[in-house]
Amino acid sequence: MKNMIQFVTKALTKEIKELKAKVAARDKEIENLKKEIRGKIDEIQALELQAELVPILRAKVKELEGVISHNQRPKSTSRLEGLPNLIKELKVQRSLCATV
Numbered sequence: 001m002k003n004m005i006q007f008v009t010k011a012l013t014k015e016i017k018e019l020k021a022k023v024a025a026r027d028k029e030i031e032n033l034k035k036e037i038r039g040k041i042d043e044i045q046a047l048e049l050q051a052e053l054v055p056i057l058r059a060k061v062k063e064l065e066g067v068i069s070h071n072q073r074p075k076s077t078s079r080l081e082g083l084p085n086l087i088k089e090l091k092v093q094r095s096l097c098a099t100v
Helices: 002-072 081-097
Strands: none
Touching: none
16 A cells, blocks of 8 residues: 555656646747747837828928928029129219218
8 A cells, every 4th residue: 555655656746747847948938939929019110200200201301302402502693793783883882971
């Protein structure tokens, strides 16, 4: 009877060790899956942020393109053509003011 109890105890101890090993393996697998899920969540959040920024960036690019095209337009020479006459008029007015 004592031998039978020892045999059953030994068998149960072995089975408990095997089950503990399986539980540990499952726990490790669960932990790895949690890490993978956290990584995927981070990726999704980064993509969501990028999706929110796209319209803002497009508007900014459009604005900058407008500034660039405005700055690249040839300067009007008609404004500069009248400059010598304006200078002469200012000299005349200054001289008139000085004589008064």
